[in-house]
Amino acid sequence: MRTQSSATGSAPIAVIAQHDQRALGTGMAALGVASFSLTFPATAWGLESFGAWSLVAVRSVVAALVAGGCLLALRVRLPERRHLPGLAVVGLGVVLGFPMLTTLALRTSTTAHAAVVVGLLPLTTAVCSALRTGHRPSRRFWLAAVAGAAAVLAFTIGQSGGALTAADGYLFAALLVCAAGYTEGGRLACRMPGWQVIAWALVLCLPVGVPAAVVALAHEPVRLTGHGVVGLLWVAVGSQFLGLVVWYRGMAAIGIPRASQLQLAQPLLTLVWSALLLGEHFTAAAPVTAVAVLVCIAVTQRS
Incomplete structure (x- = not known):
């Protein structure tokens, strides 16, 4: 009787622990999304002082030194x-590929238009995860994910006037390599601490980042400004390292597909930061899209 009572009493404790773990994972992933939402505005600031190649190379070196x-x-x-x-x-997709491609795009694109990438990233990550891990989310999950992605895509394209630019090639390529990096990083975070995943990926990229930084700085002009330095430090330490630390920790706790859907809110956060920090403007459609996205997130979290 004592053994049965003990076993029965441990069940609610296990359920509570699992719930707390999921809540913590969701919070970690949300912090990652908040960090990533500042990446494009910070990159735009960084481009005030550095060339595109210099910015990406230097940010990877700075982040690798912190991680190392x-x-x-x-x-x-x-x-x-x-x-x-x-x-x-992870290194090729998240440390080098995505930053390089999006930085090249932001030379000729606004941050609002670039938000198309992160608007589609959750769906792309979920597909990549299903192909890589064999996990099959429910039909309701997919319907909500597609609906959320469609809402964000329509909003961000509307904000850019509905015109596609030459930067879209960079943006869609960035979408693919980042989804691969997120998926592989989330898988590794189940086998080793999430912060070590991005830390080792950054360190492994140092043999590429250091010579690339030397060459880029020698060929591209550098005009240091307050915005430029702050932008570089944020994309290096905030987005490239600390943001990915909590992001991979969150993915390990709640799963890659569920965590990826939290990123549906990222384009809207980016637009807010763009308005506050860069003076960009967007229409009254933002609140409507925000409500639609939050509904989709709620559905995916319960699927």
Whole structure:
């Protein structure tokens, strides 16, 4: 009887612990989204002082130095050899590919137009995750994800006047490589601490980032301004390292597809930051789209 009572009493505790873990994971992923929403405005600031190639190379080096310092301070062991291919995918997709492609796009595109990328990223990540891990979300999940992506896409294209630009090629390529990096990073975060995933990916990219930074800085003019320095520091430390630390931790806790849908709110947050920090304007359609997106997020979180 005592054993049965103990087993029965432990069940609610396990349910509460699971609920708390999911709530913590959702909070971590949401913090990551909030950090990412500042990436495009910060990149626009960074481009005031650096060329596109210089900005991406220097940000990767700065982020890698911070990440490497954390690994050394905590005496973290080298990653297992079997994890290296996955870390390489994270590095190529999240550390190098996405920043480079979006920075090139932002030379000729507004941040509002670039938000098309992150508007479609949750759906692309969910598809990539299903192909990579074999996980199959429910039909309701897919319907809500597609509806949310469609709402964000319609809003952001409307904000840019409905015209496609030459930067769209960069943006859609960035969409694909980032989805691959997110998926592989989320998978690795289930096997090792999430912060170590992005930290090792950054360190592995140093042999590319350092010579790229030297060459880029030698060929592109640098005009340091307050905005430029703040933008560089944010995309390097805030977006590239700390944001991905909490993002991968959240994905490991609540799953890649569910976490990816929280990013449906990212374009709208980016538009708010763009208005506040860059003086860009958007129409009254924003509140309507925000409500539609929040409904889609609620549905995906319960699917």
